[in-house]
Structures are given as C-alpha cells and as structure tokens.
Amino acid sequence: MAATIEEKSSAIKATSSTTDSPTSPEKLAERNITISMHQLGVWKLKVAHSKSPFYMNYYRDFSQSYPLFVRLTKDIYNVSPRLFTFYIFSQIWGSIEEALMMHLSGILLRSVENGLKTGSPDVWGIGSAVVARLACSLFAAFMSWQGELALAQLRTRVTTNFNMYLMSARLRVDLPTSKDKSSESEATPDNAWYSLNDIISFFSSILSALSQIALIFHLSRSTGGPLFAILCILRPVVSLLGTRTIWDKAAYGYVDNKDYTRMKSLTEFAGGSYRQDIISGNLGEWIMSEFKKAYDKLTDVTVEHPYSLYDRTETPYRDMMHKAIGDLPMVYCALITIMRPSHFSLTSLAILQQSSTWLGYSLGTVFQSSETFRQAVTNVRKLYEAGNVVNKMSDGAIPYPAPLSLSEKGDAGEMKTEGEKGMGFELKEVTFTYPGSQSTENALSSISLTIKPGQLVVIVGSNGSGKSTLIRILSRLYDPTSGQVLIDNRPSSSYLVGDLHRATAILSQESSIYPLTLAENIGIGYPEKSNDIEMIKKAAEEGGASEFIKKLEAGLETRLDPMQETFSINLYNDKEHPLSKELDKLAKPIDVSGGEKQKVVAARTFMRFYSGKVKFVAVDEPSSALDAEAELHLFQRLIAARQGKTMVFVTHRFGHLTKFADVILCMKGGRLEEMGSHAELMAKQGEYANLYNIQANAFSAGGEAAETPTA
Ligand SMILES: Nc1ncnc2c1ncn2[C@@H]1O[C@H](COP(=O)(O)OP(=O)(O)OP(=O)(O)O)[C@@H](O)[C@H]1O
Numbered sequence: 001m002a003a004t005i006e007e008k009s010s011a012i013k014a015t016s017s018t019t020d021s022p023t024s025p026e027k028l029a030e031r032n033i034t035i036s037m038h039q040l041g042v043w044k045l046k047v048a049h050s051k052s053p054f055y056m057n058y059y060r061d062f063s064q065s066y067p068l069f070v071r072l073t074k075d076i077y078n079v080s081p082r083l084f085t086f087y088i089f090s091q092i093w094g095s096i097e098e099a100l101m102m103h104l105s106g107i108l109l110r111s112v113e114n115g116l117k118t119g120s121p122d123v124w125g126i127g128s129a130v131v132a133r134l135a136c137s138l139f140a141a142f143m144s145w146q147g148e149l150a151l152a153q154l155r156t157r158v159t160t161n162f163n164m165y166l167m168s169a170r171l172r173v174d175l176p177t178s179k180d181k182s183s184e185s186e187a188t189p190d191n192a193w194y195s196l197n198d199i200i201s202f203f204s205s206i207l208s209a210l211s212q213i214a215l216i217f218h219l220s221r222s223t224g225g226p227l228f229a230i231l232c233i234l235r236p237v238v239s240l241l242g243t244r245t246i247w248d249k250a251a252y253g254y255v256d257n258k259d260y261t262r263m264k265s266l267t268e269f270a271g272g273s274y275r276q277d278i279i280s281g282n283l284g285e286w287i288m289s290e291f292k293k294a295y296d297k298l299t300d301v302t303v304e305h306p307y308s309l310y311d312r313t314e315t316p317y318r319d320m321m322h323k324a325i326g327d328l329p330m331v332y333c334a335l336i337t338i339m340r341p342s343h344f345s346l347t348s349l350a351i352l353q354q355s356s357t358w359l360g361y362s363l364g365t366v367f368q369s370s371e372t373f374r375q376a377v378t379n380v381r382k383l384y385e386a387g388n389v390v391n392k393m394s395d396g397a398i399p400y401p402a403p404l405s406l407s408e409k410g411d412a413g414e415m416k417t418e419g420e421k422g423m424g425f426e427l428k429e430v431t432f433t434y435p436g437s438q439s440t441e442n443a444l445s446s447i448s449l450t451i452k453p454g455q456l457v458v459i460v461g462s463n464g465s466g467k468s469t470l471i472r473i474l475s476r477l478y479d480p481t482s483g484q485v486l487i488d489n490r491p492s493s494s495y496l497v498g499d500l501h502r503a504t505a506i507l508s509q510e511s512s513i514y515p516l517t518l519a520e521n522i523g524i525g526y527p528e529k530s531n532d533i534e535m536i537k538k539a540a541e542e543g544g545a546s547e548f549i550k551k552l553e554a555g556l557e558t559r560l561d562p563m564q565e566t567f568s569i570n571l572y573n574d575k576e577h578p579l580s581k582e583l584d585k586l587a588k589p590i591d592v593s594g595g596e597k598q599k600v601v602a603a604r605t606f607m608r609f610y611s612g613k614v615k616f617v618a619v620d621e622p623s624s625a626l627d628a629e630a631e632l633h634l635f636q637r638l639i640a641a642r643q644g645k646t647m648v649f650v651t652h653r654f655g656h657l658t659k660f661a662d663v664i665l666c667m668k669g670g671r672l673e674e675m676g677s678h679a680e681l682m683a684k685q686g687e688y689a690n691l692y693n694i695q696a697n698a699f700s701a702g703g704e705a706a707e708t709p710t711a
Helices: 025-031 054-079 080-117 123-171 175-179 189-220 225-242 258-270 272-281 284-298 306-311 319-338 346-388 467-474 497-502 518-523 534-542 545-553 578-585 594-609 628-639 680-682 687-699
Strands: 033-040 043-050 251-254 425-433 444-451 455-463 482-487 505-506 616-622 648-651 661-668 669-677
Touching: 025 518, 025 616, 033 306, 043 306, 054 080, 054 123, 054 189, 054 346, 080 123, 080 189, 080 346, 080 648, 123 189, 123 346, 189 225, 189 346, 189 534, 225 319, 258 284, 272 284, 272 425, 319 346, 425 467, 444 467, 444 482, 444 669, 455 467, 455 687, 467 505, 467 616, 467 648, 467 661, 497 505, 505 594, 518 534, 518 594, 534 545, 534 594, 534 628, 545 594, 628 648, 661 680, 661 687, 669 687, 680 687
Parallel strands: 455 648, 455 661, 505 616, 616 648
Antiparallel strands: 033 043, 043 251, 425 444, 425 482, 661 669
C-alpha cells in the first residue's frame, strides 16, 4: 500500500485572546517564535519556529554557554593537563585529518597525471607525495591507538573527579533541603565527560567543515578557479539550508486519528491481559471484525512517525533542484574543458567532488550536533548548579558543647563545657509541617515542654501522633515551622549544626546497614576509631550483634552487599560451563534477619557512645524486629550507658521503659496531650492510661491486669 501524506501547514492564529494561553500572541512574541501545525499521517504536530535567523540562535546559545564551557574546560584541564592537551590535539587532528589526506592524495595523483600527460614522470614529486601520505596514514593510526588509550584514562579521571564533586555536594545538603524535589539534581558524573565530548565534537565538526572549504579553494586554484570552488561549496550548503528538519525546533505531536487509536485499543485488548474475559465472553470474532472496520476506514493514511514525515517534501522540485545544483561543478568543468583544455585536471575534479561531499557531511554534522550542543550546555549547567544548592537550615557559630565562661572554670582551672550532664531542651510553642506535605494538619502543633539534662524521657502515642517528628526536631534534623527550640538555654540554630549532630546519637527503625563491612558499619559510629577492632567487638557485644556475626564465614569482615559487578556472555544456558561455575562462586549479597540488622545498628550507636561526645540519645522504636529478650537486653545496655546523656525513647511497648522514665510525653494528633511520670499519668486516666490499659488487657483475659489509678 502506498502511503500518502496529507500535510496541511499553516501558521496558527492564536485562538485565545487572553495572555493566560501559553500560545497567546503576547507569549509567542515574547519568545520571538511562531507556531505551525501539521497533520502528518495519523499524527498532529505542533512546531515552534524561531523568528531570528539560525546563526543568531547559535550566537546566543554560544555566548550564554561560554562561561560554563570555559569553567568545564578549566576543571577538566586541571584533572590532568597532559591527557587533556592530548585529547584536544587528537580532536583537532581528527577534524583536519580527512582534508589533509585528500590534499596529499591530490598532490600524488596530480603528479601521476602530469607524468602521464608529459610522458616523463616527476619521480621526486611522486616519491615525496607517497612518503608524506604514508607518514600521514601511520601518524593517523598511531593517534587513533594512543588516543583511545589516553581517552579511557582521561574519562575515568574526569568521571571520578566529578563523582567526588557531586558526592560532596550531596553530602552537605541538610534533610529539609534534600526532601525538596526542586533542589534535587539530575546531574551525573558522566555529564561532565559527555558534555565536554559533545561540545568539542560540535567545534570539531565546524573545524572539519572549514578545513574542507580551505581544501576546495586550494584545489580550485589549479582547476576551475574561485567560481568552481563556490559551485562545489554551494551544493552542500543549499542542500543543508533547503532541508526542512525538525531537529533544531521545539515541537510536540499527538495521534489524532480515531481509527488508528481504535486499532491500538483492540490490539491491546487482544493481548494476554484480558484473555480470560475474551474467552468467557466469546469476544474474539467481535475484536477482529471491529479491527477490520477501523483498518478499512484508515485507508492509506500513514502511521509513520512524524520525525521522518516532517522532512519529506510535498513536491519533487526541491530534490530536483538540489540534484541540479550538485551537477553544476560538472557542467562548469565541461565548459572549462571545451574552452580552456589546458586548465583541466581530472584528479583535481575528482578530489573536489569528494571534498564537496565531505563538506556536506561535515556541515550536516554541525547542524545535527547543534541540538546536542544545547543539551550538553544544559547538562553542564545542571552539574554546576548541584554544587550551589543552598541549605534551608541555617548554621550557627557556637560550638557544642559550648565552653563555659572563664569565671566558671573547673577546679583545676581547665576549660569546662556546658552539657556535662547531657543536652537540655526547651520547646516553646513549636509547630511543624513537613516541607511539601499534602496533609491539612501539622505534624506537630504548639508543643511546649522542657527536658532537663540527663533525663530519661519516653514518648508514647498512637501512630502518626508526631513522636518521630518530635525526635527529628530535638535532633535538629528539621527546624520548627514556628516556635522555638532552645538547647542548653540557647536557640538551637545558634550552634554549629555539625557539632549538634556529633553530640547526638539516633537509633531508629529507619537506620540501615551501609554498603560497607560489618566492622565498618559498627566502627563508623566513631569514625576516628573505625579501625579499632577491639572497640568494635565491644560495641557489637553491647548491641547484641556479636553472636550472629561470629556465625558468618567472614565474621566482622562480611559485606552484606558485596557490590560485586559481574557480566557474562553466552553462559546463561550452560550451567556446567567452567566459567559459569567460577562466576557462581563470586561474592553474592547475603541476607540476614531484620532483628540481626537492628543489632548491628544498635552496636553502631554504642560505638558512638565511646567517643565521649554524645550528649543526647534519641531512640525511635529500634526494636520492632527484636525478640523480647533482645529488646530487654538492648534497653538495659542503653540505660546503663546514660551517664552524661539525655535519653529520649519512642516506644509503643510500655513494659520495659515507661516505669524507668523521669518524664513520659504522651502525644495525640501532633499535640502534647499529657506529660508526667507513669504514676501521675495513670492517675489522670487520660490518653496514656487508655493506651497502657489496652496493652495490659491484651496479656490478661478480661483486663484484670489493667492498673487502677494510683495517687
Ligand atoms: N517525611 C514526611 N513527610 C510528610 N509527612 C510526614 C513525614 N513523616 C511523617 N509525616 C506525617 O507527620 C505526622 C506525624 O508522623 P510521625 O512519624 O512523627 O508519627 P509517629 O507518632 O512517629 O508515628 P508511628 O507511631 O507510626 O511511627 C503524620 O501525619 C505523618 O503522616
């Protein structure tokens, strides 16, 4: 079936008179564009055309991206000046290589041609041309080999350097900022390399085109003169400028044909997902007949993608004109041969033709790579923007713990610090909503409370009542939306955030095992001692993890995820192949139970305690996967280590902790519903007593064990 293309091209008159419409005349004028609509087969295509000439767009793009390009070039140069210089040299060589080789071939062939004409070959001329051409070929082969080696090295260095840059940019982002989608960067370390490559390729193709033009003018001196050169250049230029292409325009398309859409729906319907319904409803025949009807109505409308349809012309005249222009150099040659036969060189003509074809190719690459150039510049911009993310939480200037004033020096005159007994907190009317939260209610509302240094605090409350959020506010992972948090009587924002976090140990369900060895997973709690294996073993013991670690073949050196990358070719079906067996032996991820993971995380927290810097311990339900004995063990160890620390526990299980607590905070719907000791809260018979009794009742039929209020 011959595909026919129905194409209606018309500049769209803006349909809406309001400036709200994205295609209102005001908006289009602002961007200096017009929009045309095309029906290409089953597709409707809307294309934006810039009113400025294409070279102005190039100029604008280039001038805007120039500073970025310079910065990227400098950064990559600094990674390895030697490799980068070689890379640029190899690119320049690659751009002019073809023209140079053609030039040398031309010299050789012309010497041969002259020899044939005169009957006495120019031995010196032919010999030197052969040697030059051979040397050029050998140099090209060497450059290509050396280039590949050097480029692999440069690429690895550049990618690793930009990986480090992006890692450090991401590592310094605070929690509220990291949750904000708009601050998330899509940049990858590969962006730097590929962007540089794309930008350099763009300039290389320009250089390649210029070298071809230079060669054409050079050759035309012996055959045809400047007019002949212009005719040779005209063909690729006209062909390029005359080709309608969508690649340099902004456009979108959608399928606008009911019959085609119906055929697609019916094909989807006939697919596997609806098999049972089709069989039970006996719908097979109906589907086929409906498909046939839609197909008949579609007639000859093509379903080809608009990318290829847009480039096609409505009439053959443009193609015919391009072909005719392409033959002009030949016509001109024929005239020269008739009028001035001595000026004619067959060799130059052949080389000129070849050069003209190559020029067309180079110019085509320049135009095609203009879009890649823009994309590359956008990627570079994203890359550098990733390093400019501004944290939402402000950093303070006071170290934590803050040194006591000189008048409060210790007995021996040494500089003492605040927070000796632990971190003290005061919350005044704290309200908090998570950034970007869709909830109509605050996660915390008007919380006012005081936690004295060294107290053991237990937070209880139903799901979603704000317990974990309160812990995050106390740990300064977030700042309140309104209200104030004082730490040791100073606003929390006045301290250096890094110091506050160093003085805080958080043990929560969300804490995870890192992609490191188990020893490092524990040791990282106290980075300065992460190689102290005795300390790590002690922490593992306190966290309850040593027993299960001993059972692992590699013990503390086990990596749960070995991060082993493998690949194989043609081994899938041959499990007995010696290579398959070797591949199977390579390290694979190991899974351990949820409780065992929690024990490793707990061990990390104990390791953190050994630094002596921890003044606040936030324990947010870390025991969900632990059995009763392990949970009791963990809490006992944590409480035994409370000297000099304020401890806040979030728990749903009242048994072990609430009776030890100095203060219990009972949360409900983001508010602090009740606060006091176990006895006080039981006496109130409010929310806390209610939650407590529900649990107590679960252990005794009929609720006999539920406590009655005590004064
Ligand atoms: N990252 C978040 N983004 C948006 N909303 C959140 C986020 N984390 C929690 N919330 C919301 O904040 C409120 C308080 O949640 P929070 O996790 O503090 O409760 P919780 O008392 O710790 O609950 P649970 O007992 O289930 O752990 C809930 O309404 C919750 O949906």
